Amino acid sequence: MASAHILSTSGLFNKEDRAPMTSDHSKMKIPHVLTVAGSDSGAGAGIQADIKACAARGVYCSTVITAVTAQNTVGVQGVNVVPEDFVGEQLKSVLSDMQVDVVKTGMLPSIGIVNVLNQSLREFPVQALVVDPVMVSTSGDVLAGPSILAGFREDLFPMADIITPNLKEASALLGGQQLETVSDMCSAAKLLHDMGPRNVLVKGGDLPDSLDAVDIFFDGQDFYKLRSSRIKTRNTHGTGCSLASCIAAELAKGSPMLQAVKVAKRHVDTALDYSKDIVIGNGAQGPFDLLFRLKSYAQNSGRQVGFNQNDLFLYAVTDSRMNKKWGHSITDAVGAAIEGGATIVQLREKDVETQDFLEAAKACLKICRSHGIPLLINDRIDVAIACDADGVHVGQSDMPARVARTLLGPEKIIGVSCKTPEQANQAWIDGADYIGCGGVYPTNTKENNLTVGLDGLKAVCVASKLPVVAIGGIGASNACSVMQIGVPNLKGVAVVSALFDRESVLTATRELHAVLKEAASMSMERTH
Numbered sequence: 001m002a003s004a005h006i007l008s009t010s011g012l013f014n015k016e017d018r019a020p021m022t023s024d025h026s027k028m029k030i031p032h033v034l035t036v037a038g039s040d041s042g043a044g045a046g047i048q049a050d051i052k053a054c055a056a057r058g059v060y061c062s063t064v065i066t067a068v069t070a071q072n073t074v075g076v077q078g079v080n081v082v083p084e085d086f087v088g089e090q091l092k093s094v095l096s097d098m099q100v101d102v103v104k105t106g107m108l109p110s111i112g113i114v115n116v117l118n119q120s121l122r123e124f125p126v127q128a129l130v131v132d133p134v135m136v137s138t139s140g141d142v143l144a145g146p147s148i149l150a151g152f153r154e155d156l157f158p159m160a161d162i163i164t165p166n167l168k169e170a171s172a173l174l175g176g177q178q179l180e181t182v183s184d185m186c187s188a189a190k191l192l193h194d195m196g197p198r199n200v201l202v203k204g205g206d207l208p209d210s211l212d213a214v215d216i217f218f219d220g221q222d223f224y225k226l227r228s229s230r231i232k233t234r235n236t237h238g239t240g241c242s243l244a245s246c247i248a249a250e251l252a253k254g255s256p257m258l259q260a261v262k263v264a265k266r267h268v269d270t271a272l273d274y275s276k277d278i279v280i281g282n283g284a285q286g287p288f289d290l291l292f293r294l295k296s297y298a299q300n301s302g303r304q305v306g307f308n309q310n311d312l313f314l315y316a317v318t319d320s321r322m323n324k325k326w327g328h329s330i331t332d333a334v335g336a337a338i339e340g341g342a343t344i345v346q347l348r349e350k351d352v353e354t355q356d357f358l359e360a361a362k363a364c365l366k367i368c369r370s371h372g373i374p375l376l377i378n379d380r381i382d383v384a385i386a387c388d389a390d391g392v393h394v395g396q397s398d399m400p401a402r403v404a405r406t407l408l409g410p411e412k413i414i415g416v417s418c419k420t421p422e423q424a425n426q427a428w429i430d431g432a433d434y435i436g437c438g439g440v441y442p443t444n445t446k447e448n449n450l451t452v453g454l455d456g457l458k459a460v461c462v463a464s465k466l467p468v469v470a471i472g473g474i475g476a477s478n479a480c481s482v483m484q485i486g487v488p489n490l491k492g493v494a495v496v497s498a499l500f501d502r503e504s505v506l507t508a509t510r511e512l513h514a515v516l517k518e519a520a521s522m523s524m525e526r527t528h
């Protein structure tokens with residue numbers, strides 16, 4: 001099949017031409033957590049939470065299902081327990097074949113299932129066992145009856161590297177004693193530790209009258225109070241399952257226990273904060289979003305999804321010194337450039353403090369979004385991420401495009417400055433969306449910059465599989481000759497001085513826009 005779709009992809013799909021992305025990683029071992037738990041049809045807790053938590057932490061998750069629940073944000077409407085033999089069969093399938101690092105348990109609805117699990121773990125030992133002794137859902141529904149207590153205490157806890165009961169579960173395991181204060185939680189952690197697990201985390205999500213969300217970690221010697229501010233939200237369904245899975249995921253990566261617990265708590269906390277206002281379901285307890293980091297990929301707020309190469313037509317690059325010289329604010333300058341016909345904007349602020357840069361970027365993003373114009377950030381990936389800009393432009397000595405792609409995700413726009421066909425090819429392999437080629441003419445905005453001339457520009461365009469924007473000393477007087485070099489992937493010109501080193505940015509942009517239009521219609525005539 002011909003690969004005609006080269007220009008706008010981010011790099012993963014053109015198998016014929018691009019170097020394979022993972023050739024030297026073909027034998028990579030991925031950290032692996034096996035969760036042995038129940039399915040939650042509402043997907044906030046149970047197996048579904050475990051898969052999301054492991055994915056969010058970058059760890060593979062296999063699943064042995066112990067029960068299927070009919071469950072939503074109102075409560076648990078039904079439970080169908082998987083026969084213990086079949087739980088055993090699932091365990092054998094996974095453990096005999098895959099290299100599982102850590103087993104995490106959730107809902108274990110019968111003593112028979114606990115026994116089967118116990119046998120499997122003896123037959124196929126793993127590096128660590130995380131036991132979340134699930135008994136009652138937050139809605140108050142019973143997920144494992146009291147008969148399970150002996151199974152936990154006698155069979156699983158002695159093997160466990162950590163157990164993670166919530167207050168009700170800790171209380172049930174200790175014969176029903178009330179747990180109402182942080183000091184009660186410490187005593188409980190100690191008593192539970194005596195049952196055999198190497199570490200205990202008593203979770204305080206349900207601690208009454210507590211302003212903070214406090215969990216007590218006990219390693220047999222020291223107590224650690226893990227405290228975060230309590231987030232006001234109804235979306236806490238599945239926090240416990242998610243926390244235990246995040247711990248398991250960090251252990252699978254090789255973290256020490258306390259570090260794993262701290263990272264897990266921070267992940268759940270950030271996820272709760274991020275999703276505090278989402279609305280799923282009508283019940284009292286909604287699920288939250290563990291994959292919040294993927295947010296900007298999914299909710300491309302306000303802009304078109306993907307990169308349109310025609311956006312390179314009149315590419316405005318800002319310059320703080322010029323704005324200062326003419327007394328323009330950055331937002332006025334960007335607004336005027338857009339009004340004059342700029343089709344994409346790049347913020348290139350060389351002598352500005354980071355905080356001011358971020359504020360400027362946010363303000364410019366608002367203007368750009370309201371006009372449907374993409375906003376890119378020069379060099380500063382951190383600023384681009386912080387303001388959710390549409391992408392970045394990087395030079396040859398900035399962050400490599402491949403790394404920028406990993407940091408920004410598959411949908412953001414990445415441009416790379418290139419002077420040679422080799423650099424253009426590398427930019428394509430690295431998953432860039434376009435290249436900037438120049439300086440075409442000498443310019444004052446970049447010191448010691450090698451000028452490639454129209455011939456150099458043409459050579460790069462011919463070699464490039466990506467669309468190209470020409471840059472360097474271009475303005476209304478020479479834009480026409482640049483656009484007429486006769487290569488179809490030269491999509492536009494990028495300009496700094498010709499727009500911003502002017503008293504009226506609006507007039508200058510309009511003028512250049514008219515020249516580019518004229519050049520485009522001339523080349524249309526030539527081809528028809």
Ligand SMILES: Nc1ncnc2c1ncn2[C@@H]1O[C@H](COP(=O)(O)OP(=O)(O)OP(=O)(O)O)[C@@H](O)[C@H]1O
Binds near residue numbers: 045205206231238265
């Ligand atoms: N509103 C909140 N704000 C911040 N952290 C919270 C909040 N609610 C729970 N947590 C934290 O989430 C983690 C899970 O604790 P929790 O006591 O809710 O577990 P759980 O009852 O087993 O949860 P579930 O049964 O819903 O899966 C703990 O680290 C706890 O401190």
Ligand SMILES: Cc1ncc(CO)c(N)n1
Binds near residue numbers: 045069071238240
């Ligand atoms: C299946 C399942 N496992 C665990 C919990 C605890 O949150 C739940 N509500 N549902």
Ligand SMILES: [Mg+2]
Binds near residue numbers: 134241
């Ligand atoms: Mg729980």
